[in-house]
Amino acid sequence: MAENETPAGKTARESASTLSESMMPDQLNHHGNVFGGEILALVDKCGGVVARRHARSPVVTVAVDRVEFRQPIYASDFVEAHGRLTHVGRTSMEVMVTVEAEQIETGRRRCTNICYLTYVALDKLNGKPAAVPPLILETDEDRRLHAAAERRRERRIADEDGE
Template sequence: MPTEPPAPPAARTPRESESVLGESMMPDQLNNNGTVFGGAILALVDKVGGVVARRHARKPVVTVSIDRVEFREPVFAGEYVVAAGRMASAGRTSMDIVVTVEAEDLMTGVKRRTNRCWLTFVALGTDGRPSPVPALTLETDEDRRLHDIAARRRARMLDDEREEWS
């Protein structure tokens, strides 16, 4: 007899959902300058963010925003790129996630942080509409620091939206 899935907990910590995704960059991922195409990095960022969001919500999710993507350094073919994502803040149905990207030269072992991005995902119910997610329990100083940054970013975003649509 089919059993009901267990009820989700009221809250989860960032540690419970943090996730890492790595990929060795191949020649077909290069742009016209011979460095890695930004879209390849973005795909990795979006994928790891989606894993974090699904681990936190244990529901299907969609990306609603990828905010302020900065490419601080080029990534080269053959480098091993690792994207690490963690929850920064949970709203009612939305989740703000920060992803940091590091590129490793596999010949030397030297690692460089190349990107940091903020993403918002929304959990969906069986009706395809936004659905509640567990709250976020902040355990460490780093959890609290990222949570504060996420709150300030969201306030700034709402201000910008108000200005753009007024």
């Protein structure tokens, strides 16, 4: 695509992705539960796949919002990260990643984390931020998540201006 060409829009459905992992003993903390850093890595990998699928170019993580671990993930849990786009700017993409832990024996699933990550697409040749396809909002859920992302973006810009 030429540098000034506007890419065609794409929906969140087209790039939504799931990454799953069965945790191993070397991924546990001193309490025998899954180490938080392992979950963060899974979340970032999942978000990165979503962003790359949308941009079809390399991306870097530019921001990770506040992350809370409200429930432990146990050693025997099967962990899934589900990522989907909530907002697309000119070169940036915000991805919502939801983490679910499934107790394999019972099939009981718990949502353990939701977080928002922002990626920037890079031009393959010069490594500079590159324009990405606009986001087509298809559903009410798309529109609700997009409006919330707009509010986060406005708050961030206001915080930066206040510094």
